[in-house]
Structure formats: C-alpha cells, structure tokens
Amino acid sequence: MAEDGQKVLTDVSKCKNCFVCVAECLQNACKKYGSSMSIQEVVREIAKDEIFFFHSGGGVTISGGEPLSQPKFVSEVLRECRLLGIHTALETSLYAPYENLEKVLPWLNLLYVDLKHMDKELHRQWVGQDNSLILENLRKIDQANISLEIIVRIPLVPGVNDSDVNLSATAEFCKSLEKIQEIELLPYHRLGVETYRNLALDYELKELVPPSQEQISERASFLLQQNPGVPIRVEGAFVTLD
Numbered sequence: 001m002a003e004d005g006q007k008v009l010t011d012v013s014k015c016k017n018c019f020v021c022v023a024e025c026l027q028n029a030c031k032k033y034g035s036s037m038s039i040q041e042v043v044r045e046i047a048k049d050e051i052f053f054f055h056s057g058g059g060v061t062i063s064g065g066e067p068l069s070q071p072k073f074v075s076e077v078l079r080e081c082r083l084l085g086i087h088t089a090l091e092t093s094l095y096a097p098y099e100n101l102e103k104v105l106p107w108l109n110l111l112y113v114d115l116k117h118m119d120k121e122l123h124r125q126w127v128g129q130d131n132s133l134i135l136e137n138l139r140k141i142d143q144a145n146i147s148l149e150i151i152v153r154i155p156l157v158p159g160v161n162d163s164d165v166n167l168s169a170t171a172e173f174c175k176s177l178e179k180i181q182e183i184e185l186l187p188y189h190r191l192g193v194e195t196y197r198n199l200a201l202d203y204e205l206k207e208l209v210p211p212s213q214e215q216i217s218e219r220a221s222f223l224l225q226q227n228p229g230v231p232i233r234v235e236g237a238f239v240t241l242d
C-alpha cells in the first residue's frame with residue numbers, strides 16, 4: 001500500500017512467483033499466465049485438434065518467447081506432432097546457436113523468421129544485439145539439404161525499420177533465399193502496451209504512432225517492387241502492384 005493508503009503497489013523485483021496473490025484476489029486483478037507442462041501433456045493438448053488440422057490443412061506453430069532457447073523440449077514436441085501427421089511450424093528470431101536449430105529442423109515443415117533490421121548497428125541499437133548470427137543462421141538453413149519452407153516476417157515500425165534503405169536491403173537479402181515462400185509485413189500496433197503495464201515494465205515506444213493504412217500499403221508496394229519474385233502479405237492479404 002502506498003504511503004497515502006490509496007493505492008496498492010507491486011514491487012516485481014521481490015516477487016517469488018508463489019501466486020498466492022492470484023488465488024486470493026477477489027477481483028481477478030492478478031492473473032497467472034502460462035503453466036509448466038511435460039512434452040506428453042503438450043502433445044496430448046495439440047492432438048485434441050488433430051481432426052480439425054486434417055480437414056482444415058492447419059497445424060501447430062510453436063512460438064515464444066524464443067522457442068530455440070528450449071531446443072530439446074521443442075524438438076521432442078515437434079517430432080511427436082510430425083509422427084501424428086500434424087504440420088509443424090516454428091516462429092523464431094533465429095538468435096540462437098546453430099546446434100539448437102539442428103535439433104528442431106528435421107521436424108519442421110515451416111519456419112517463420114523475423115528480420116527486424118538489416119543494418120548491424122541499428123539492429124543492435126533497437127534489439128540489443130547485432131544481426132550477424134540471425135543472418136548467418138538463415139543462410140545456413142536455406143542452404144541445408146532439408147525440405148522446409150521459410151516465411152520472413154518484418155515488423156514494420158515507423159521511423160525504425162520502414163525506410164527505403166532498410167526495406168531494399170531486406171528485399172535484396174531475401175532474393176538470395178531459395179526456400180523463401182513469402183514476406184509478411186507486420187505493422188506496428190500498440191497491443192503490447194497493456195501487457196507491459198501488467199508486468200510493470202517500461203514500454204519504451206509509448207510515443208510511437210502506428211502506421212496508417214495508406215503508409216502500410218505504400219511501404220508494402222515499395223517492398224514488392226524491390227523483389228517482385230517474392231509475394232508480400234499484409235494482414236492476411238497478398239499485395240499486388242497496380
């Protein structure tokens with residue numbers, strides 16, 4: 001409780017994850033996200049939708065956080081899914097040792113890879129690490145003798161990575177990838193603000209305004225012009241040049 005007795009304050013640095021507050025909160029203001037599960041429990045949960053996957057052509061996508069930080073667990077789940085005939089996909093930053101990737105690649109049909117920025121230093125400035133490992137991993141995967149489809153995703157953030165220079169460099173890099181199926185633009189949105197607030201974290205882009213539909217369409221067309229050989233998808237629809 002704050003000194004004026006008006007407000008409950010949480011110091012997350014002291015939290016021990018006991019979740020007593022969740023159990024005791026009458027207003028459901030405290031929530032627990034996620035739970036610990038074994039490989040078999042996860043596979044059983046996925047397999048409940050097996051018939052639906054079969055009829056819809058769907059499958060399972062393992063996302064994160066960063067799934068490559070748990071390569072053994074993820075590879076086992078993917079392996080079990082493939083043995084059940086379920087299509088498998090992984091969403092990753094590719095910021096991981098290649099040996100982690102080698103564990104999951106044999107069990108994957110599709111890889112979603114984020115390319116946030118092509119400039120090494122700007123990548124370090126915005127993401128915290130440079131992009132060398134990511135680009136190197138992506139080249140290696142593309143050249144590996146495996147059957148796999150790759151979809152490159154670009155989170156389109158105004159003033160950060162939506163410049164002509166960066167989109168041209170991304171298109172140029174993607175030209176060299178033989179396994180690429182499409183590029184997906186993910187326009188910046190503010191849905192994460194609430195999550196950051198709930199976690200008592202500082203949302204550093206609080207002043208940033210999401211791009212308008214016109215800006216998104218213009219940037220998507222520009223990207224397609226740089227590399228017409230790779231389809232561009234935005235919000236579920238493929239972009240065409242007029």
Ligand code: SF4
Nearest residue numbers: 015016017018019021
């Ligand atoms: S989970 Fe809730 S009750 Fe447990 S230490 Fe953290 S804040 Fe306190």
